[in-house]
Amino acid sequence: MINHLSIKNFAIIEDAEINFNKGLNIITGESGSGKSVVVEAMSLALGCRADSSYIRTGAEKAVIQMVAEYLHTEYVITRELSTNGKNICKINGEIVSLSQLQELTGKIADIHGQYDNQSLLDSSRHLDLVDKYEKNTIAPYKSKVSELYNSYREITARINKRQETLNELNRKKELMEFEYNEIISADLMPGEDADLTERLTEEKNKEKIYRGFEEAYNLCSGEESSILSHVNAIQSSLKDIKDISKDAAELEYEFSDIYYRLDDIISRVRRSKDRLSYSSDSLDDILGRLDTINFLKRKYGNTIDDILNYADKLKSEIGKIDNLDSDISSMLIEQERIGEMLKRTTDQLSELRKRSAASLEEKIQKELSDLKFDNAKVSIEITRMDKYTANGIDRAEFLISTNVGEPLKPLSKIASGGEMSRIMLAFKNIIGEYDGIGTMIFDEIDNGISGQTASVVGKKLLDISEKHQIISITHLPQIAALGNNNYKIIKESYGFTTNATIKHLTEHEKVEEIARLLSGDSITDVALENAKALINY
Template identity: 35%
Template sequence: MLLELSIKDFAIIEQLDVSFKQGMTVLTGETGAGKSIIIDAVGLLAGGRGSVDFVRTGTDKAVLQGVFDISEIENTKTVLTNLGIEPSDDLVITRDLFKTGRSVCRVNGTIVNLNSLKLVGQTLIDIHGQNEHQELMDSEKHLALLDQYDENAVGAIREKYQATFTEYSKLNNQLNKSRQNEHEWNQRVDMLQFQVDEIQSANLEQGEDDELEKRREQLINFQSISDALATSFQILEGDDDVSAIDQIGSVMQELQGISDYDEEYQQMSEEVQNAYYALEDVTNRVRSSIDAMEWNSAELDEVEQRLEVIRQLKKKYGNSITEIINYLQKIEIELNEMTGSGRDLNDLSEMVEQRYQEVKKLGLQLTKVRQEMAVSLEQAIREQLSGLYMEKTQFKVQFTPKKIPDHEGFDEVEFLIQPNPGEELKPLAKIASGGELSRIMLALKTIFARNEGVTSIVFDEVDTGVSGRVAQAIADKIHEISLHSQVLCISHLPQVAARADHQLHVAKKVVGGRTMTKLTILNDEGRVNEIAKMLAGVNITELSLEHARELLQTERER
């Protein structure tokens, strides 16, 4: 439920802070005082589209804030969790509307976009105005209203149907694409298969090209390498003259002989000793390299051919072996999807037909459940309408098979109405008057209030154009809804005001040449005076005060 509402620099409201309670709260006051502006503010907190016109003249921005108790509203907590916002029992929504047209929305301090705010808002607030019966007027939304009537009955079978239909649609789209573009499809498959085969047959290994380039250079320069190694070995180990390593050995012995006489001699001796052993190691490695060297004229050709294979693959599929391998993995996935793991069009067609039969079976079950729900809903609405003095009105849920089934099922659903005996049942949107739509909507709200889960339902002058016993019946229905959800209601009817649990009076005044809205929480005497004014107009008489007291007393006793 909505606990607190704060409005600053919004339209004609400079500053307004108000607390709301559970039950039915009615906002009364003269036309133009700002009652609907307050409802507009609530709607913006629920994700409604803003406008620079809402920003109070002379200010840079309007600030709206609402505090909601969501301790028992699991739908809201689920939405918050999905948005990455930690849910708590008290939910704070803030919205800033700037004169520049920018809007900033925050939920528990976290900035969210307007779509995210709508997701949260639709679990919190349901606003209905005297000219806002879109769900009833739009036959495309009647199916959703029917499902809403008994979600427990229809939810599981609908979910199973939709999952199966999604699988069927995916396969059917694949089949249609295959048939419509079979030539291009086959060409693409052939090309992908050729590329996969070409890359796979190369058996590429990471870093292979670098090793081959290195080996190629060695083979091209074989003679130079061989000559260099031989000359080096001859100098290091020599046959006739004293070798370089022998000479270094002699130096090492001489320095070792004097190393005890000075630290400098000791250091030189050690350095020459290290050089001797290093040259000895190099000599052995040169000898091994010479022994291992063998000219193979065919190897250079093999290396060149392998490098050419890799170069050609790089031209086609990537600048490196890594890129080529990544490309291979990508086209293998695409090829597998296109060929359906080896399925041809006939196999795919059989699968589509099989899945369609599953969809059809589940669709028939879904239709049966909905038809059973429709019978119950028709009876429930007739009972509610009877209490709203539309006892002779017939209400029916009409099912029409769809030409092509979709994600929602096999049937179109439309609400039909027969306001007067002897007339034909006709679409609700075509023949229902404003007053009838208001009462039908209230009937639906009375039925759905237990299941909707929203914390607050707002009625903005839905009782316009009615009076007498119908007005009293509407007041009773609105109050009945408030037993399951907090209700905020704007009304000019004394019957509705008297039926409310709480009453707020909205008035406007001019201060310093500026129009301002003031909101007052009425006590018992204030309610008597306001209801008397609603009964008698400007001139309040003792009779109207007496009538107002009688109305309030009657409602208390009820």
């Protein structure tokens, strides 16, 4: 609701203020008095493009200030136009962009007439009006569609992100699988490299080592003068006297232990000699195996343990990638399920919208007939878009034909300002209850009408004003007589200066103004009586 309008140095208005009220606010005035200037000022405050040519001659800037209420919050809206071309928008004293201003004012008021900020002319809002008309039926489906759409978008985004990750990982997976297979196929054993190095040393010195073991073995256990035979002879000598000599008994025991230990050592020498004698390993085999291990060390780690640990890590990463692929498959199934639900619910929503549109068409058609648009035809066209949105898949547009034989056209294509205003009045009388716009401003609504049609238009305005604030500029007494609050634009000249002021009329002044509208400048007693009768009608 608009509570107050202040106009300074704008066109022919030097300084004027209006306090608007609830209900039907009527503005009248003589031709050329500045009624259109007031509408232009309100239009500017509501976010229309600025034109510095409206700055009053001799002034450096024009200031339009509007006090309005939306959702129980009061806003002070200011527009300043300067001769230097600067255009400032403010909300509650804070400078804002024009788009920010329009976002707020688009919820506060509509201007219907020759101006371009009419919400009903914006086809992007038509679907919302259809939805609100059958809100109780449509809202649950609309909410469900929005929920499913967001879920579908979310899981699609997750799939795409997971797929991007998987694509990147799959490129790495090929390398990981190659490296893993390369390590596993080598069949490495912990400590194998140290063992091979020792065996390599042996293989390179095999003949020399064999001769050493063989010579040591012969010395230890040869048939002639072996160590073992000497120790055995010593043990036998001591055994003969151990019963008569304590020292001999102790020494015989120690030599017996030496004999068995030496026998064990000699066996080990023999086995080492025999292993060398019967080894099937070739120098080339050992060198080849060490080359394989050293190659893997250069690629994957400094030790065999490092290489095997790296293989375990590769196996784990490959498993994660395989699980990721499985996750995507599960998500694709879920995406399909949500997509089917979205399609089904969206189709149901579309059918409900078509029913709502048909009912709304019928009511608007009746309103147009009441406003003497006998040949008018209205249609609400519901079409499908090429993709889903949170609002479904439908697009709506209000189409109208005002004359027989003319095709249906979008509302924005209607040329006549007065005709447009009356058509908007018909629409607003139906959808005004739920479109959320608190104030409607009508200009030129009486253009080209008179008599009974004027009375019908006035009654429609009065009906709408029970739930919305109406501000209407008119020159017809039938409409002015119905005003809850009446204002008059008065233009006066002082020498070389012209100024327009705005006056809130008393009941007596209202009667006089309506009498003037009835009879012209000469107000007669008959005109005054007719004015009173029209007010009380």
